[in-house]
Amino acid sequence: MLLRPPVSLNSVGIASDRGSFVAHRRGRRYSSAVICRAALTWGIIVALPALVAAADGQGPTPSIFAPVSTPAFAIREMAFFVLGITGAIFIVVAGVTLYTIVRYRRRPDDSTSEPPQVYGSMRIELAWTVVPFLIVVVLFLVTARYIWGIERHPQPPGAIEVTIVGNQWWWEIRYPKLGVVTANELHIPVSDPARPTPTFITLESADVIHSFWVPQLAGKMDVIPNKTNRVWVDPTTPGTYVGQCAEYCGLQHALMLLIVVVHPREDFDRWVAAQQAVARDDPAVSRGRELFASLACISCHTVRGTTANGVFGPDLTHLMSRWTIGAGAARNTPENLRAWIDDPSALKSGALMPAMKLSRRDLDTLTAYLVTLR
Numbered sequence: 001m002l003l004r005p006p007v008s009l010n011s012v013g014i015a016s017d018r019g020s021f022v023a024h025r026r027g028r029r030y031s032s033a034v035i036c037r038a039a040l041t042w043g044i045i046v047a048l049p050a051l052v053a054a055a056d057g058q059g060p061t062p063s064i065f066a067p068v069s070t071p072a073f074a075i076r077e078m079a080f081f082v083l084g085i086t087g088a089i090f091i092v093v094a095g096v097t098l099y100t101i102v103r104y105r106r107r108p109d110d111s112t113s114e115p116p117q118v119y120g121s122m123r124i125e126l127a128w129t130v131v132p133f134l135i136v137v138v139l140f141l142v143t144a145r146y147i148w149g150i151e152r153h154p155q156p157p158g159a160i161e162v163t164i165v166g167n168q169w170w171w172e173i174r175y176p177k178l179g180v181v182t183a184n185e186l187h188i189p190v191s192d193p194a195r196p197t198p199t200f201i202t203l204e205s206a207d208v209i210h211s212f213w214v215p216q217l218a219g220k221m222d223v224i225p226n227k228t229n230r231v232w233v234d235p236t237t238p239g240t241y242v243g244q245c246a247e248y249c250g251l252q253h254a255l256m257l258l259i260v261v262v263h264p265r266e267d268f269d270r271w272v273a274a275q276q277a278v279a280r281d282d283p284a285v286s287r288g289r290e291l292f293a294s295l296a297c298i299s300c301h302t303v304r305g306t307t308a309n310g311v312f313g314p315d316l317t318h319l320m321s322r323w324t325i326g327a328g329a330a331r332n333t334p335e336n337l338r339a340w341i342d343d344p345s346a347l348k349s350g351a352l353m354p355a356m357k358l359s360r361r362d363l364d365t366l367t368a369y370l371v372t373l374r
Protein backbone atom coordinates (compact mmCIF):
# COMPACT_ATOMS: atom_id res chain seq x y z
CA MET A 1 0.00 0.00 0.00
CA LEU A 2 1.81 3.10 1.21
CA LEU A 3 5.04 1.25 1.80
CA ARG A 4 7.61 0.43 -0.85
CA PRO A 5 10.67 -1.82 -0.93
CA PRO A 6 14.02 -0.27 0.14
CA VAL A 7 15.53 0.36 -3.31
CA SER A 8 12.66 2.37 -4.68
CA LEU A 9 12.37 4.24 -1.35
CA ASN A 10 15.95 5.25 -1.83
CA SER A 11 15.29 6.17 -5.42
CA VAL A 12 12.84 8.83 -4.25
CA GLY A 13 15.91 10.92 -3.45
CA ILE A 14 17.18 13.23 -6.16
CA ALA A 15 20.77 12.00 -6.40
CA SER A 16 20.35 8.31 -5.90
CA ASP A 17 23.11 5.87 -6.63
CA ARG A 18 24.24 2.46 -5.51
CA GLY A 19 26.84 3.93 -3.17
CA SER A 20 24.47 6.01 -1.16
CA PHE A 21 22.16 3.03 -0.76
CA VAL A 22 24.99 0.98 0.77
CA ALA A 23 25.91 3.84 3.09
CA HIS A 24 22.29 4.08 4.00
CA ARG A 25 22.29 0.41 5.05
CA ARG A 26 25.51 0.83 7.02
CA GLY A 27 23.90 3.64 8.96
CA ARG A 28 21.51 1.01 10.43
CA ARG A 29 18.38 2.68 9.11
CA TYR A 30 15.86 -0.08 8.65
CA SER A 31 13.74 -0.11 5.53
CA SER A 32 10.02 0.43 5.85
CA ALA A 33 9.30 -3.15 4.78
CA VAL A 34 11.46 -4.51 7.60
CA ILE A 35 9.83 -2.22 10.18
CA CYS A 36 6.38 -3.12 8.91
CA ARG A 37 7.08 -6.87 9.05
CA ALA A 38 8.53 -6.63 12.56
CA ALA A 39 5.56 -4.59 13.81
CA LEU A 40 3.09 -7.04 12.29
CA THR A 41 4.88 -10.09 13.70
CA TRP A 42 5.10 -8.63 17.20
CA GLY A 43 1.50 -7.44 17.05
CA ILE A 44 0.34 -10.95 16.21
CA ILE A 45 2.58 -12.57 18.86
CA VAL A 46 1.30 -10.24 21.57
CA ALA A 47 -2.37 -9.89 20.66
CA LEU A 48 -3.43 -13.20 19.20
CA PRO A 49 -3.29 -15.51 22.24
CA ALA A 50 -5.14 -12.92 24.35
CA LEU A 51 -7.82 -12.46 21.70
CA VAL A 52 -8.29 -16.19 21.18
CA ALA A 53 -8.48 -16.84 24.92
CA ALA A 54 -10.92 -14.00 25.48
CA ALA A 55 -13.23 -14.54 22.55
CA ASP A 56 -14.69 -17.95 23.38
CA GLY A 57 -15.21 -17.31 27.11
CA GLN A 58 -13.21 -20.47 27.94
CA GLY A 59 -9.98 -18.63 28.74
CA PRO A 60 -8.57 -18.01 32.20
CA THR A 61 -10.59 -14.81 32.51
CA PRO A 62 -14.26 -14.32 31.73
CA SER A 63 -14.93 -12.31 28.61
CA ILE A 64 -17.48 -9.66 27.71
CA PHE A 65 -17.36 -11.18 24.23
CA ALA A 66 -19.02 -14.40 25.44
CA PRO A 67 -22.32 -13.11 26.92
CA VAL A 68 -25.15 -15.36 28.14
CA SER A 69 -27.55 -12.74 29.52
CA THR A 70 -29.51 -9.86 27.95
CA PRO A 71 -27.57 -6.94 29.53
CA ALA A 72 -24.28 -8.62 28.56
CA PHE A 73 -25.50 -9.16 24.98
CA ALA A 74 -26.39 -5.47 24.79
CA ILE A 75 -22.96 -4.53 26.13
CA ARG A 76 -21.22 -6.71 23.54
CA GLU A 77 -23.28 -5.12 20.76
CA MET A 78 -22.33 -1.70 22.07
CA ALA A 79 -18.66 -2.73 22.41
CA PHE A 80 -18.51 -3.85 18.78
CA PHE A 81 -20.05 -0.57 17.65
CA VAL A 82 -17.54 1.50 19.64
CA LEU A 83 -14.64 -0.75 18.57
CA GLY A 84 -15.71 -0.32 14.94
CA ILE A 85 -15.69 3.48 15.13
CA THR A 86 -12.51 3.74 17.18
CA GLY A 87 -10.85 1.06 15.03
CA ALA A 88 -11.59 3.08 11.88
CA ILE A 89 -10.18 6.20 13.56
CA PHE A 90 -7.08 4.26 14.56
CA ILE A 91 -6.50 2.94 11.05
CA VAL A 92 -6.86 6.42 9.51
CA VAL A 93 -4.61 8.15 12.09
CA ALA A 94 -1.99 5.39 12.21
CA GLY A 95 -2.05 5.07 8.41
CA VAL A 96 -1.47 8.78 7.82
CA THR A 97 1.21 8.80 10.53
CA LEU A 98 3.03 5.80 9.07
CA TYR A 99 2.80 7.21 5.56
CA THR A 100 4.25 10.52 6.73
CA ILE A 101 7.03 8.86 8.70
CA VAL A 102 8.09 6.77 5.73
CA ARG A 103 7.46 9.19 2.89
CA TYR A 104 9.10 12.18 4.56
CA ARG A 105 11.82 10.45 6.59
CA ARG A 106 15.26 12.01 6.71
CA ARG A 107 17.51 11.14 3.79
CA PRO A 108 21.33 11.27 3.60
CA ASP A 109 21.26 14.06 1.02
CA ASP A 110 18.68 16.24 2.83
CA SER A 111 19.75 19.84 3.29
CA THR A 112 20.19 20.92 6.93
CA SER A 113 18.10 24.10 6.61
CA GLU A 114 14.55 24.25 7.96
CA PRO A 115 11.76 23.56 5.48
CA PRO A 116 9.09 26.28 4.88
CA GLN A 117 6.84 26.71 7.97
CA VAL A 118 3.07 26.91 7.44
CA TYR A 119 0.68 28.30 10.09
CA GLY A 120 -3.12 28.15 10.40
CA SER A 121 -5.82 26.75 8.17
CA MET A 122 -9.42 27.54 9.06
CA ARG A 123 -10.77 24.71 6.95
CA ILE A 124 -8.54 21.98 8.39
CA GLU A 125 -9.02 23.21 11.97
CA LEU A 126 -12.78 23.26 11.57
CA ALA A 127 -12.71 19.75 10.11
CA TRP A 128 -10.68 18.25 12.94
CA THR A 129 -12.88 19.93 15.54
CA VAL A 130 -16.32 19.27 14.08
CA VAL A 131 -15.76 15.66 12.97
CA PRO A 132 -14.51 14.38 16.37
CA PHE A 133 -17.28 16.34 18.10
CA LEU A 134 -19.92 14.62 15.97
CA ILE A 135 -18.31 11.21 16.63
CA VAL A 136 -18.41 11.84 20.39
CA VAL A 137 -22.06 12.93 20.19
CA VAL A 138 -22.95 9.71 18.35
CA LEU A 139 -21.04 7.56 20.89
CA PHE A 140 -22.73 9.40 23.75
CA LEU A 141 -26.25 9.03 22.36
CA VAL A 142 -25.83 5.34 21.52
CA THR A 143 -24.34 4.59 24.97
CA ALA A 144 -27.13 6.50 26.73
CA ARG A 145 -29.73 4.54 24.78
CA TYR A 146 -28.18 1.21 25.79
CA ILE A 147 -27.84 2.20 29.47
CA TRP A 148 -31.42 3.44 29.50
CA GLY A 149 -32.66 0.23 27.87
CA ILE A 150 -30.89 -1.98 30.43
CA GLU A 151 -31.75 0.07 33.53
CA ARG A 152 -35.41 0.69 32.69
CA HIS A 153 -36.13 -3.01 32.27
CA PRO A 154 -39.21 -3.77 34.42
CA GLN A 155 -39.11 -6.58 36.96
CA PRO A 156 -41.51 -9.37 35.92
CA PRO A 157 -43.58 -11.21 38.57
CA GLY A 158 -41.55 -14.46 38.39
CA ALA A 159 -38.23 -12.72 39.06
CA ILE A 160 -35.82 -13.99 41.72
CA GLU A 161 -34.82 -11.31 44.22
CA VAL A 162 -31.34 -11.31 45.69
CA THR A 163 -29.54 -8.84 47.93
CA ILE A 164 -25.77 -8.86 47.70
CA VAL A 165 -23.75 -7.02 50.34
CA GLY A 166 -20.11 -6.18 49.64
CA ASN A 167 -17.79 -6.69 52.61
CA GLN A 168 -14.02 -6.43 52.96
CA TRP A 169 -13.44 -8.90 51.26
CA TRP A 170 -16.33 -11.17 50.51
CA TRP A 171 -19.89 -11.09 49.24
CA GLU A 172 -22.89 -11.78 51.43
CA ILE A 173 -25.77 -13.16 49.37
CA ARG A 174 -29.34 -13.04 50.69
CA TYR A 175 -32.57 -14.28 49.14
CA PRO A 176 -35.07 -12.34 51.29
CA LYS A 177 -38.16 -14.07 49.85
CA LEU A 178 -36.67 -17.55 50.07
CA GLY A 179 -35.06 -17.24 53.51
CA VAL A 180 -31.63 -18.26 52.22
CA VAL A 181 -28.31 -16.65 53.20
CA THR A 182 -25.00 -17.69 51.71
CA ALA A 183 -21.69 -16.16 50.66
CA ASN A 184 -19.53 -15.70 47.57
CA GLU A 185 -21.53 -18.12 45.42
CA LEU A 186 -24.69 -16.87 43.79
CA HIS A 187 -27.08 -19.58 42.62
CA ILE A 188 -29.82 -18.59 40.19
CA PRO A 189 -32.17 -20.33 37.78
CA VAL A 190 -31.73 -20.25 34.04
CA SER A 191 -34.15 -17.84 32.36
CA ASP A 192 -36.16 -19.34 29.52
CA PRO A 193 -36.80 -16.56 26.96
CA ALA A 194 -40.36 -17.91 26.55
CA ARG A 195 -41.05 -17.66 30.30
CA PRO A 196 -38.36 -15.31 31.66
CA THR A 197 -37.25 -15.76 35.27
CA PRO A 198 -34.57 -13.08 35.54
CA THR A 199 -32.76 -12.35 38.77
CA PHE A 200 -32.94 -8.82 40.15
CA ILE A 201 -30.03 -8.03 42.41
CA THR A 202 -30.00 -5.28 45.04
CA LEU A 203 -26.44 -4.18 45.82
CA GLU A 204 -25.38 -2.80 49.19
CA SER A 205 -22.06 -2.35 50.93
CA ALA A 206 -21.10 -2.81 54.57
CA ASP A 207 -17.86 -0.85 54.40
CA VAL A 208 -16.18 0.68 51.33
CA ILE A 209 -17.08 0.96 47.65
CA HIS A 210 -16.83 -2.31 45.76
CA SER A 211 -17.87 -3.05 42.20
CA PHE A 212 -20.02 -6.00 41.23
CA TRP A 213 -19.00 -7.46 37.88
CA VAL A 214 -19.82 -10.74 36.22
CA PRO A 215 -18.72 -9.96 32.64
CA GLN A 216 -20.77 -12.68 30.93
CA LEU A 217 -23.99 -11.67 32.71
CA ALA A 218 -24.12 -7.87 33.07
CA GLY A 219 -22.10 -4.68 33.24
CA LYS A 220 -20.26 -3.35 36.25
CA MET A 221 -22.24 -1.79 39.06
CA ASP A 222 -20.79 0.03 42.04
CA VAL A 223 -21.59 -1.30 45.50
CA ILE A 224 -21.75 1.77 47.71
CA PRO A 225 -22.31 2.16 51.47
CA ASN A 226 -25.66 3.83 52.28
CA LYS A 227 -26.80 3.62 48.69
CA THR A 228 -28.76 0.90 46.96
CA ASN A 229 -27.95 -0.05 43.39
CA ARG A 230 -29.64 -2.58 41.18
CA VAL A 231 -28.59 -4.95 38.41
CA TRP A 232 -30.49 -7.71 36.71
CA VAL A 233 -29.43 -10.80 34.80
CA ASP A 234 -31.32 -13.40 32.80
CA PRO A 235 -28.81 -16.11 31.86
CA THR A 236 -30.09 -18.32 29.09
CA THR A 237 -27.47 -21.06 29.47
CA PRO A 238 -26.85 -23.11 32.63
CA GLY A 239 -23.23 -23.06 33.76
CA THR A 240 -20.76 -21.47 36.11
CA TYR A 241 -19.74 -17.88 35.54
CA VAL A 242 -17.00 -16.01 37.30
CA GLY A 243 -17.20 -12.49 38.64
CA GLN A 244 -14.81 -10.30 40.54
CA CYS A 245 -14.84 -7.09 42.53
CA ALA A 246 -13.88 -4.50 39.93
CA GLU A 247 -13.05 -1.52 42.10
CA TYR A 248 -10.03 -1.26 44.36
CA CYS A 249 -11.36 -1.74 47.89
CA GLY A 250 -8.31 -2.54 49.99
CA LEU A 251 -5.67 -5.16 50.59
CA GLN A 252 -7.65 -8.16 49.35
CA HIS A 253 -9.52 -6.49 46.50
CA ALA A 254 -8.11 -9.14 44.17
CA LEU A 255 -9.61 -11.88 46.36
CA MET A 256 -13.28 -11.01 46.15
CA LEU A 257 -14.17 -13.78 43.79
CA LEU A 258 -17.83 -14.22 42.99
CA ILE A 259 -19.04 -17.46 41.47
CA VAL A 260 -22.43 -17.51 39.76
CA VAL A 261 -23.98 -20.92 39.24
CA VAL A 262 -26.86 -20.92 36.78
CA HIS A 263 -29.06 -23.98 37.33
CA PRO A 264 -31.86 -25.53 35.33
CA ARG A 265 -35.05 -24.61 37.22
CA GLU A 266 -35.54 -27.95 39.07
CA ASP A 267 -31.89 -27.96 40.20
CA PHE A 268 -32.30 -24.43 41.50
CA ASP A 269 -35.41 -25.40 43.49
CA ARG A 270 -33.50 -28.33 44.98
CA TRP A 271 -30.60 -26.05 45.88
CA VAL A 272 -33.00 -23.60 47.60
CA ALA A 273 -34.67 -26.40 49.57
CA ALA A 274 -31.25 -27.67 50.76
CA GLN A 275 -30.15 -24.15 51.76
CA GLN A 276 -33.40 -23.45 53.61
CA ALA A 277 -32.84 -26.39 55.96
CA VAL A 278 -31.28 -25.71 59.36
CA ALA A 279 -27.77 -26.97 60.03
CA ARG A 280 -27.18 -30.72 60.25
CA ASP A 281 -27.02 -31.97 63.79
CA ASP A 282 -24.59 -34.85 63.55
CA PRO A 283 -24.23 -36.53 66.99
CA ALA A 284 -20.77 -37.82 65.98
CA VAL A 285 -19.38 -34.28 66.15
CA SER A 286 -21.23 -32.98 69.22
CA ARG A 287 -17.89 -32.12 70.88
CA GLY A 288 -16.97 -29.94 67.96
CA ARG A 289 -20.37 -28.24 68.03
CA GLU A 290 -20.02 -27.47 71.76
CA LEU A 291 -16.52 -26.15 71.19
CA PHE A 292 -17.78 -23.91 68.36
CA ALA A 293 -20.58 -22.57 70.61
CA SER A 294 -18.06 -21.82 73.37
CA LEU A 295 -15.73 -19.79 71.16
CA ALA A 296 -15.91 -16.28 69.71
CA CYS A 297 -16.92 -17.83 66.36
CA ILE A 298 -20.62 -17.41 67.20
CA SER A 299 -20.43 -13.64 67.57
CA CYS A 300 -19.47 -13.30 63.90
CA HIS A 301 -20.99 -16.35 62.21
CA THR A 302 -24.47 -17.76 61.97
CA VAL A 303 -25.24 -21.47 61.97
CA ARG A 304 -29.01 -21.70 61.78
CA GLY A 305 -30.50 -24.08 64.33
CA THR A 306 -27.75 -23.30 66.87
CA THR A 307 -26.92 -20.40 69.20
CA ALA A 308 -24.51 -18.96 66.62
CA ASN A 309 -26.18 -15.86 65.16
CA GLY A 310 -23.35 -13.42 64.34
CA VAL A 311 -23.63 -11.39 61.17
CA PHE A 312 -20.12 -9.96 60.62
CA GLY A 313 -18.80 -13.02 58.83
CA PRO A 314 -20.30 -15.44 56.30
CA ASP A 315 -23.25 -17.64 57.28
CA LEU A 316 -21.83 -21.12 57.91
CA THR A 317 -25.10 -23.12 57.98
CA HIS A 318 -24.23 -24.83 54.70
CA LEU A 319 -20.54 -23.97 54.60
CA MET A 320 -19.45 -27.15 52.83
CA SER A 321 -21.85 -26.58 49.93
CA ARG A 322 -19.46 -23.84 48.78
CA TRP A 323 -16.41 -24.41 46.62
CA THR A 324 -14.03 -21.90 48.13
CA ILE A 325 -13.25 -20.29 51.46
CA GLY A 326 -12.24 -16.68 51.90
CA ALA A 327 -14.00 -15.64 48.63
CA GLY A 328 -11.66 -17.62 46.44
CA ALA A 329 -8.64 -17.70 48.77
CA ALA A 330 -8.56 -21.51 48.79
CA ARG A 331 -10.56 -24.56 47.77
CA ASN A 332 -12.98 -25.52 50.50
CA THR A 333 -11.32 -28.74 51.65
CA PRO A 334 -11.04 -29.96 55.29
CA GLU A 335 -7.26 -29.29 55.23
CA ASN A 336 -7.66 -25.74 53.94
CA LEU A 337 -10.53 -25.09 56.36
CA ARG A 338 -8.33 -26.21 59.26
CA ALA A 339 -5.50 -23.96 58.04
CA TRP A 340 -7.99 -21.09 57.67
CA ILE A 341 -9.31 -21.43 61.25
CA ASP A 342 -5.75 -21.71 62.54
CA ASP A 343 -4.70 -18.45 60.85
CA PRO A 344 -6.78 -16.88 58.06
CA SER A 345 -3.97 -14.46 57.22
CA ALA A 346 -1.84 -17.39 56.04
CA LEU A 347 -4.29 -17.83 53.14
CA LYS A 348 -5.54 -14.27 52.84
CA SER A 349 -3.46 -11.61 54.53
CA GLY A 350 -5.60 -8.79 55.85
CA ALA A 351 -8.68 -11.00 56.31
CA LEU A 352 -10.69 -9.55 59.19
CA MET A 353 -11.22 -12.92 60.86
CA PRO A 354 -8.67 -13.29 63.67
CA ALA A 355 -6.45 -16.34 64.14
CA MET A 356 -8.29 -18.48 66.68
CA LYS A 357 -5.13 -19.65 68.49
CA LEU A 358 -6.50 -23.12 69.17
CA SER A 359 -4.61 -26.23 70.16
CA ARG A 360 -4.09 -28.82 67.44
CA ARG A 361 -6.68 -31.08 69.06
CA ASP A 362 -9.28 -28.30 69.24
CA LEU A 363 -8.52 -27.39 65.63
CA ASP A 364 -9.21 -30.98 64.58
CA THR A 365 -12.40 -31.15 66.66
CA LEU A 366 -13.69 -27.86 65.28
CA THR A 367 -12.83 -28.77 61.67
CA ALA A 368 -14.54 -32.14 62.06
CA TYR A 369 -17.71 -30.30 63.11
CA LEU A 370 -17.59 -27.65 60.39
CA VAL A 371 -17.15 -30.18 57.58
CA THR A 372 -20.54 -31.69 58.53
CA LEU A 373 -22.25 -28.38 57.67
CA ARG A 374 -23.25 -29.36 54.17
Ligand code: CUA
Pocket residue numbers: 166169209210211245246247248249250252253254256
Ligand atom coordinates in the same frame (compact mmCIF):
# COMPACT_ATOMS: atom_id res chain seq x y z
CU1 CUA B 1 -14.19 -5.25 46.79
CU2 CUA B 1 -12.47 -4.55 45.27
